[in-house]
Each structure stands twice: as structure tokens, then as C-alpha cells.
Amino acid sequence: MVLEKHFECKVTDGRGVRKRVGDGKTIDIWKDRWIPGVAGVKDTKDRLFWAHSASGEYTVKSGYRSAQERKIGRRVRNSHEESGCRNEGILPVNENIKAGSMQGNPLCKCCEVCSESTEHMLFLCNHAEAIWKMAPIQWDGLESLRGKFWLWWSELVEATVREKGEEHITFTVNLLWQIWKDRNEINFNGKGRAPGVVVHKALTEWLEYQEIQGEGMEEERELRQRVRKQERWAAPDKGWxxxxxxxxxxxxxxxxxxxxxxxxxxxxxxxxxxxxxxxxxxxxxxxxxxxxxxxxxxxxxxxxxxx
Structure with a gap:
């Protein structure tokens, strides 16, 4: 794919394109975005370089990721909405089953009051609300987004930047999984677990996962320490x-x-x-x-x- 085509691409706005210095003949150091550093030792021409991929070539994936990192507002929001719309209705809750097959009862079997949508099952049902209230991690800033799961999820994954964000997201995913499993127990076996039991199960599995991850990191640290101990600096010959x-x-x-x-x-x-x-x-x-x-x-x- 020719990078010149993407220099003025609306998706990236040209911000990820740099010029790698060769002979320097085509570069305006005041206007062009160029890659500072050591000049090449060979006599080569200047060339365009995409800064957001290892190969230096533009790809749709790297362009999209660059746009997300810059948080360019509505443009990224629209891409999330498009993706969310494509994935909406995938989870086989009663409302989606009824809409897709025109069979079955769309009501939630936990509360037997509301239609069971994805959002109702995970957040809005009395049973789900009780589970979330007992959870050790709260996402107060996302409560207003519970009416659209894909929008709630899009905002959740941005929380990796906060302290222990990845750990909190991992636990939250496990909690969602446990809510879904408990829903299935109620639907197919007519019995579910108490909210505290659901939270305890999610927390136990999350702690087991963290322990396994920690063991792996500890082994890696020990290996690095052994390698460092084995490495000794050897002096070069005199004059070198x-x-x-x-x-x-x-x-x-x-x-x-x-x-x-x-x-x-x-x-x-x-x-x-x-x-x-x-x-x-x-x-x-x-x-x-x-x-x-x-x-x-x-x-x-x-x-x-x-x-």
C-alpha cells in the first residue's frame, strides 16, 4: 500500500506519517514531520514512514489504534457505535430469542416483571443489582451507561489507565460471567445462587487467576536475576x-x-x-x-x- 495515498487520509489526518531522513533533500525541517535521530550511514533518499506500525507501512488496524490513542472525539465514538450496533443482540437472552424466532417468553425469569434484554440481565434486574452492590469493585462513573451494554463496555476498557485498572477489569469480566452462569441456572434448572455467593465465586476465581499470573511473573524475574548474575563485563583489549x-x-x-x-x-x-x-x-x-x-x-x- 502506497503511503503517499494516506498522507492526507481523513482517518489519520496525516498525523502518523513521518519522513525518515535519507539525503535530506526533500525535507523542510520546519514544516514536515520527520523522524529525529541518527542519519543513515548510506546514501539513500528520504522516504515516508508510518510511525504507528513496526513495518512502517500504513494498515487500517494501526490507523484506527492511532485514532483511539489520540481520543479524537466523535470520530472514534462513531466507530465504537458502529461496532456496537453490529454486536447488539448476539447474547441469547429471552428478548433476543423471542425477536429472532418469535418463540418463547421474553420475560426475565429472575424477576418475572421485565423483558430480559442484555442490559436487564447484566445490570437492571433486581438480582443483578443486588450482585453489583455486593461487589468489591464499583464503576460509579458508568452507571448512566447501563442502558447500552456496548457503550458501557467501551468506556470500561478505557479504565486500563487508572491504578490497577487491568486487574479491576479482569475481575469485572469474571463477575459478568458469573451473572450469566447464574442466569442460566435459573432459566434451565429453576434455581440460582444468592448474590453474595455469586460475588464470592467471581472473587475466588479472580484471585486464583491473579495468583497464577503472579507465579509466572515471579518465575520470569528469578530467571532474569540468574541471567544477570551469570553475565560479567569483560574488558576489551588495550586501546579499545x-x-x-x-x-x-x-x-x-x-x-x-x-x-x-x-x-x-x-x-x-x-x-x-x-x-x-x-x-x-x-x-x-x-x-x-x-x-x-x-x-x-x-x-x-x-x-x-x-x-
């Missing part, structure tokens, strides 16, 4: 400078960074550099870019122009 590089990646923010340390044969620190990567790619590629940057920086400091 040794470069050590490392790349760090953050999958949640889609950002990366490089660290560079230069020491002489005596172990004396010569230079250090920490710089962000303006792209996010595979770990091995980020490591390679960190090494390349370190070598080019060293050449420039030594007053040389090529490898």
Missing part, C-alpha cells in the same frame, strides 16, 4: 572502547527505548546515551537498531564518516 547496548520495549504503550554504554579497556566510563525509539518493532530488531545507533554515534565522535 567497548560498547554495551540494550533495548527495552513496553507492549502496553507500543513504545521502545535504547540504552548505550561505552567503556575503555580499564573499565572507565567513556559515554552513555539513552534515547527513545520512534517505532515499535520486534525485540531483535530493536536490539539491532540500538547497536547500529551506538556504532554510528561512536564514528561521529571519532570524526569518521563511514563504517
Amino acid at each position: 572502547i567497548k560498547l554495551n547496548t540494550n533495548a527495552a520495549l513496553n507492549q502496553q504503550t507500543n513504545k521502545a527505548g535504547w540504552g548505550i554504554v561505552a567503556r575503555d579497556w580499564k573499565g572507565k566510563l567513556v559515554a552513555t546515551l539513552a534515547c527513545p525509539s520512534f517505532t515499535y518493532s520486534a525485540p531483535i530488531l530493536e536490539e539491532a537498531l540500538a547497536i547500529r545507533t551506538a556504532m554510528v554515534k561512536l564514528l561521529w565522535k571519532a570524526g569518521k564518516g563511514s563504517l
